[in-house]
Amino acid sequence: MSEEAEKVLVIGSGIAGLTAAIYTARANLNPLVLEGDEPGGQLSLTSEVENYPGFVEGINGFDLVQNMRQQAERFGARYEGGRVERIEPGAPHSVVLDDGRTIKAHAVVIATGATARWPGLPREREYIGHGVSTCATCDGAFYRGLKVAVIGGGDSALEEALFLTRFATEVHLIHRRDTLRASKIMQQRAFDEPKVKFHWNTVVESFVGEPEEGLRGLKLKDVATGAEEQLDVDGLFIAIGHIPNTQFVEGVLALDDQGYLNESVVTHVPGIFAAGDVRDHVYRQAVTAAGMGCQAALEAERWLGASALG
Ligand code: NAP
Numbered sequence: 001m002s003e004e005a006e007k008v009l010v011i012g013s014g015i016a017g018l019t020a021a022i023y024t025a026r027a028n029l030n031p032l033v034l035e036g037d038e039p040g041g042q043l044s045l046t047s048e049v050e051n052y053p054g055f056v057e058g059i060n061g062f063d064l065v066q067n068m069r070q071q072a073e074r075f076g077a078r079y080e081g082g083r084v085e086r087i088e089p090g091a092p093h094s095v096v097l098d099d100g101r102t103i104k105a106h107a108v109v110i111a112t113g114a115t116a117r118w119p120g121l122p123r124e125r126e127y128i129g130h131g132v133s134t135c136a137t138c139d140g141a142f143y144r145g146l147k148v149a150v151i152g153g154g155d156s157a158l159e160e161a162l163f164l165t166r167f168a169t170e171v172h173l174i175h176r177r178d179t180l181r182a183s184k185i186m187q188q189r190a191f192d193e194p195k196v197k198f199h200w201n202t203v204v205e206s207f208v209g210e211p212e213e214g215l216r217g218l219k220l221k222d223v224a225t226g227a228e229e230q231l232d233v234d235g236l237f238i239a240i241g242h243i244p245n246t247q248f249v250e251g252v253l254a255l256d257d258q259g260y261l262n263e264s265v266v267t268h269v270p271g272i273f274a275a276g277d278v279r280d281h282v283y284r285q286a287v288t289a290a291g292m293g294c295q296a297a298l299e300a301e302r303w304l305g306a307s308a309l310g
Contacts, residue, residue, distance in 0.1 A: 005092040006032045007310060008300055009105035010077075011084055012245075014041020015286045016276025017111035018068040019293030020300070024109075025075035027301045029310060032103070033072070034082045034095075036245075040065035041113050042134070042277070043286055050141060052286050061138075064286070084112075084248045089269050106309045107271050107300040110253075110261070111293060112245035114277040114284075119151060119240060122206055131215025132207075132236045136160035137285065143168045143235045149218060151204060152239035153177060158186040160239045165195040172231060174199045176223060201225075204236070244278050265295045271307075273300050 008024045008031040010017045017033060024031040043049065043061040050058035059067075069079070082101065088094040092104040116134035118124055124132060133139040136150075140160075144167040150157050153175035164171045173190065178200045180187050190196050201224040208230060209216030217232040244260045246253075253269065256262040261279035275292035277284050304310030 005104040005106055006030075007105070007304060008032070008107045008109065008297075009034065009093075009095060009103055010109045010111060011095070012036055012041065012111035012113055012276070012278070013039050013065075013069070013079070014111060014113045014276060014289065015043055015065070015068065016113070016278075016289040016293035016296070017041070017109065018065065018072055019290040020109045020111060020273075020275055020297040021072035021077040021293075022068065022075065023294055023297030024300060025072050025077040027297070027310075028076070029107075029301065029304065030076050030078070031072075032105070033077055033079045034084065034097075034103075035079055036081075036112065037083060038113075038115070039081075040069075042116065048142070049138060049286060051137070086248050087252055087272070089252060089272065091271070093271060106307070107273065107304055109293075109296045109300060110249065110267075110272065110274045110278060111276045111289075111296070112248075112278050113289075114242040114244040114260070114281070116238065117241045117243055118238060119204065121204060123211065124207075126211040127207060127215055127236075130211045130213075131209070131234060132238065134238050135284075136163045136237050136239075139235070139237075140164050140167050145169060146234040147232065148172070148235040148237060149174055149204075149231060149233045150237045150239055151175075152241070153180040153182060154239070154241065155182045155186050156241065157239035158182045158190045160237050161196050162186075162189055162193060164237065165193055168195065168235075170197060171195050172197050172199060172233060174202050174204060174218075174220065176203050177201060178224075199231075207236075208232075242277070242281065242284075244281070246278060265292055266299050266303075271300075271303060273297075273303075
């Protein structure tokens with residue numbers, strides 16, 4: 001084992017990466033965590049997390065991530081900023097960063113997540129936690145008895161819209177075309193649900209209400225007629241897709257047609273493991289990401305032990 005190689009390098013500091021860090025740190029593997037562009041991952045962008053087991057009153061997403069970060073640090077995890085450009089598999093693996101550095105590591109856990117696609121509306125990020133969300137499962141329950149809107153026409157948008165009907169009095173589905181991209185079965189479910197109101201050929205142009213006071217409505221535009229209207233809603237859920245952060249492993253690991261890792265937690269490259277939303281476009285939950293981070297860490301520990309590197 002070369003002197004400078006890390007035993008474990010965790011790429012990504014969302015829930016999956018931090019869980020992998022907690023487990024590998026507790027196993028005395030002294031993991032190095034590369035935090036990336038969005039330290040804490042998607043959860044640090046949500047407000048209250050009410051469905052993470054163990055928090056009766058819920059916990060702020062940012063606080064949950066910070067707690068996990070400190071928990072791993074307590075057992076010896078170290079953190080560095082850095083964006084990975086590519087991985088050159090080897091023994092050890094070479095992880096090349098875009099600032100020219102190369103980190104050598106025997107075991108690499110890829111937990112770079114997926115980034116929600118945003119429509120690019122004025123001040124959209126300022127409304128996060130103030131009426132705008134990218135996760136109905138996370139934030140839907142805050143809109144009990146209120147009106148909400150969803151942007152998108154794919155399966156995610158319809159799934160979010162249908163989920164939101166449990167809480168909201170009206171769910172306005174805003175789609176830029178006049179046909180949905182979603183599967184027929186999801187379309188039928190949405191058409192059959194009276195609370196879901198469709199706005200075809202429609203885009204959101206801007207928000208009504210200041211971020212600090214909360215969202216009050218949306219300015220909509222019909223792209224076919226040019227007509228504009230205001231829709232009064234208390235919440236907006238953006239469901240126009242996610243972009244998995246996998247560009248740096250193209251050609252090294254298998255990707256599906258949407259760019260998600262098409263590999264199990266133990267990838268086909270010995271010593272490379274994968275966890276969290278980077279390989280999951282179905283569940284996308286903090287608790288499932290944590291579970292995968294744990295699996296990846298235990299597999300890495302086992303692999304290092306079997307290779308007499310741990
Ligand atoms: P998606 O299928 O790519 O759909 C994205 C939707 O957002 C499309 O309707 C698209 O409009 C719209 N959109 C994209 N950019 C936009 C923009 N800037 N402004 C306004 N609208 C925009 O993404 P997804 O719904 O997240 O689904 C991803 C994959 O996961 C799909 O394969 C889906 O089947 C799968 N999935 C499955 C399930 C399930 O089976 N239960 C649930 C969720 C997701 P256009 O249609 O005009 O392009």
